[in-house]
Amino acid sequence: MNLRTYHHGDLRRALLDAAVRHIATDGVDALSLRALARDVGVTHAAPYRHFESKGHLLAAIAEEGFQILNTMVGPIFGGGADLRQAFRESGAIYVRFAVEHPGYFKVMYGPTRLTAGYAEGLDSAGPQELAKYEMLVAPLCTDGRSPRGVALASWAMVHGIAMLLVDGRLRPDLFGLADDDYTGLVKVITDSYLP
Amino acid sequence: MNLRTYHHGDLRRALLDAAVRHIATDGVDALSLRALARDVGVTHAAPYRHFESKGHLLAAIAEEGFQILNTMVGPIFGGGADLRQAFRESGAIYVRFAVEHPGYFKVMYGPTRLTAGYAEGLDSAGPQELAKYEMLVAPLCTDGRSPRGVALASWAMVHGIAMLLVDGRLRPDLFGLADDDYTGLVKVITDSYLP
DNA sequence: ACCTGAACACCGTTCAAGT
DNA sequence: ACCTGAACACCGTTCAAGT
Numbered sequence: 001m002n003l004r005t006y007h008h009g010d011l012r013r014a015l016l017d018a019a020v021r022h023i024a025t026d027g028v029d030a031l032s033l034r035a036l037a038r039d040v041g042v043t044h045a046a047p048y049r050h051f052e053s054k055g056h057l058l059a060a061i062a063e064e065g066f067q068i069l070n071t072m073v074g075p076i077f078g079g080g081a082d083l084r085q086a087f088r089e090s091g092a093i094y095v096r097f098a099v100e101h102p103g104y105f106k107v108m109y110g111p112t113r114l115t116a117g118y119a120e121g122l123d124s125a126g127p128q129e130l131a132k133y134e135m136l137v138a139p140l141c142t143d144g145r146s147p148r149g150v151a152l153a154s155w156a157m158v159h160g161i162a163m164l165l166v167d168g169r170l171r172p173d174l175f176g177l178a179d180d181d182y183t184g185l186v187k188v189i190t191d192s193y194l195p
Numbered sequence: 196m197n198l199r200t201y202h203h204g205d206l207r208r209a210l211l212d213a214a215v216r217h218i219a220t221d222g223v224d225a226l227s228l229r230a231l232a233r234d235v236g237v238t239h240a241a242p243y244r245h246f247e248s249k250g251h252l253l254a255a256i257a258e259e260g261f262q263i264l265n266t267m268v269g270p271i272f273g274g275g276a277d278l279r280q281a282f283r284e285s286g287a288i289y290v291r292f293a294v295e296h297p298g299y300f301k302v303m304y305g306p307t308r309l310t311a312g313y314a315e316g317l318d319s320a321g322p323q324e325l326a327k328y329e330m331l332v333a334p335l336c337t338d339g340r341s342p343r344g345v346a347l348a349s350w351a352m353v354h355g356i357a358m359l360l361v362d363g364r365l366r367p368d369l370f371g372l373a374d375d376d377y378t379g380l381v382k383v384i385t386d387s388y389l390p
Numbered sequence: 391a392c393c394t395g396a397a398c399a400c401c402g403t404t405c406a407a408g409t
Numbered sequence: 410a411c412c413t414g415a416a417c418a419c420c421g422t423t424c425a426a427g428t
Contacts, residue, residue: 011392027306029224033421043394045423050392054421106306111222112363126364145387148370152356153384157348160355168307169321175343189348192340206411228402238413240404245411249402 012050014040019061020103028058028106028114052118058107059118065104066125069097077136087137091158092186098162099182105166109159130155157189207245209235214256215298223253223301223309247313253302254313260299261320264292272331282332286353287381293357294377300361304354325350352384 018039022031033054034044051057072093076086098105107115108125116123134151141147164170165182177184213234217226228249229239246252267288271281293300302310303320311318329346336342359365360377372379 027308029306030308032419034419044421045395046393048422109358109362109364111224111301113222113225116363126359127366127369130365130369146383149383149387152370152380153352153387156355156359156384157352158355159359160351160353161347163304163358164321164351164354167304168311169304170325171322174322174325175347185347188341188344189351192344192348227400229400239402240414241412243403 011040011042011046015047015050015057016061016064019057020101022103023061023106024101024103028110031058033057055114055118059115059122061104061107062115062122062125063119065101065108068101068104069094069108072097083136083139087140087154088190090136091154091190092183094158095162095165095182095186098166099180102166105162109163158186161185161189206235206237206241210242210245210252211256211259214252215296217298218256218301219296219298223305226253228252250309250313254310254317256299256302257310257317257320258314260296260303263296263299264289264303267292278331278334282335282349283385285331286349286385287378289353290357290360290377290381293361294375297361300357304358353381356380356384 015036018036019031022036022039031054033047037044037047047057051060073090076090076093077083112123121128130148130151133155134147137151137154138147141150161170161182165185170185171179172181172185173179175185175188210231213231214226217231217234226249228242232239232242242252246255268285271285271288272278307318316323325343325346328350329342332346332349333342336345356365356377360380365380366374367376367380368374370380370383
């Protein structure tokens with residue numbers, strides 16, 4: 001928040017932070033590079049010294065978001081923790097990330113056209129996550145169910161909840177829960193379905 | 196597609212159709228009222244005789260979309276059809292609607308800010324669907340599972356699949372299926388989870 | 391190396407004026 | 410009743426010029 005060091009120093013960082021903040025409240029399609037530049041105290045052309053285009057800025061945000069999500073989910077499966085429990089917890093963390101970092105989530109899982117093609121590997125971000133999930137869940141599938149099917153079903157379920165929450169289309173109080181009790185929401189669905 | 200009758204006749208209809216077509220291919224945030232007017236062969240100010248704003252245009256599209264979806268899902272649960280089977284089928288239809296009418300789906304389930312506040316009842320479109328689902332699924336919950344939980348879990352799952360497909364983030368060929376075999380994808384998850 | 395200022399081709403929206 | 414044309418305040422992007 002030290003605005004003075006931003007202008008000379010790390011304009012790139014300042015732009016990324018401001019963008020994430022704007023997107024969290026107003027959505028990604030309302031983002032304006034010019035407004036961003038104004039907020040950071042710089043001319044509307046200055047951002048182009050750090051990002052080739054608006055799309056490249058968004059791609060950089062998506063990349064950071066996936067890194068953050070990975071560092072949140074990674075430790076869950078580490079060590080000798082109960083795999084069944086870890087699997088449930090990973091879903092809650094996915095939703096928690098979405099709700100607590102909507103500025104990242106909306107870019108990561110918005111329309112692919114926003115980010116794909118502007119940075120390496122973002123196009124396959126979905127399939128990659130799915131493959132990871134599949135390997136993790138495989139040991140739980142002792143009853144003949146396909147690991148890939150279970151991975152897809154649980155990813156879709158958790159992703160659906162996250163999307164509906166972030167878009168303001170689902171509120172925990174519909175289930176008699178506190179407004180910020182998204183973990184409770186996740187428990188509602190895991191109690192119905194997850195292995 | 197009779198362009199001559201559009202100009203005098205039903206500009207409103209022409210604008211809605213053109214918008215759905217544009218959104219299907221380019222996404223909702225790339226939609227331009229001026230480009231729409233150009234496509235239909237009319238001045239950029241003409242749409243304002245039929246819609247108060249871009250938001251009202253989008254809200255009208257969302258309303259139409261929910262009507263279409265309802266007429267597709269409604270008959271599934273009618274009559275004495277097997278409820279279990281109907282429940283599975285309704286999920287496939289939700290996904291089919293999304294994939295075959297992405298121009299509608301992207302507006303209906305895009306950021307609420309796009310449509311909420313521009314037309315009656317759109318704000319609660321999500322919760323309404325959930326309540327309907329809950330009533331339909333209740334008779335299936337003979338094992339003590341909460342109908343609301345089952346409704347949420349299955350809605351989220353199916354919605355997640357639809358979102359990932361429409362955003363181009365999930366392709367059926369990841370599962371050895373044909374590129375347009377979204378029904379197969381739905382079967383993959385129902386075989387893992389649905390009651 | 392990094393930022394500015396003017397410029398270009400676009401937007402959404404408004405409004406007087408035309409038929 | 411419905412559409413036009415000019416106008417306003419915005420965009421994203423480019424580029425010569427400044428330090």
